[in-house]
Amino acid sequence: MSRLEESIEIANPQHPHCATVLLLDISGSMVANGKINQLNDGLRFFKEDVTSDELASKRVDLAIITFGDGVTLTHDFSSMDAFNPPTLRASGLTPMGEAILRAIDLIEERKFEYKSRGIDYYRPWIFLITDGEPTDMKPGDATWKKVVAAINDGENNKNFLFFTVGVEPADMDTLKQLSPSNRAPVRLMPGKFKAMFEWLSKSQGRVSASKVGENVQLDSPAGWAEISTI
Secondary structure, three states, rough: OOOOOOOOOOHHHHOEEEEEEEEEEEOOHHHHHHHHHHHHHHHHHHHHHHHHHHHHHHHEEEEEEEEEEEEEEEEEEEEOHHHHHOOOOOOOOOHHHHHHHHHHHHHHHOOOOOOHEEEOOOOEEEEEOOOOOOOOOOOHHHHHHHHHHHHHHHOOOOOEEEEEEOOOOHHHHHHHOOOOOOOOOEEEOOOOHHHHHHHHHHHHHHHOOOOOOOOOOOOOOOOOOEEEEO
């Protein structure tokens, strides 16, 4: 039985929902400088911060896909109340291409579930955090072209919003080539994982308080990130 054929309960169906996929790099290099520990702390803070917002806690649906030793659906979509932050461990390479395609498929599945139940929804988010370069594709190869086309098609057709955060020593030029043209990647300042998740939480809260289809002005990531100028 496929995921789409299963009976999947969605909390608070009377509310519009914002499906959000955190696409997290847990490759071996994330051990350096305590990055994986800061990421784990950030996830716990994110849970607390979103659930403190009564509306966002009902409207944000979270899933986590990790990539390191393969690509794993670490947490399937749930309400924030039902989200139990995992303790992630870093190892392996960086199969980023496969992870991005998996995230896009997961978003499409979730949208199908909303539609089949008559649940309204905001434009979903995919939020990529990585400290490396993809090891399963290179600029110009078939997988790369497929991934870039999927990101751009999804953005242009308003199927999702794709955000990219590079953690030192991520190659920002590579990430810029992967990112949609209207949203450059940002570089996370050292030690600013919590501030990044606070920005994400407040952004999700702002979306949740808006009307579906309304343009929402997000705060600048200044204070935790540097905009790529490459």
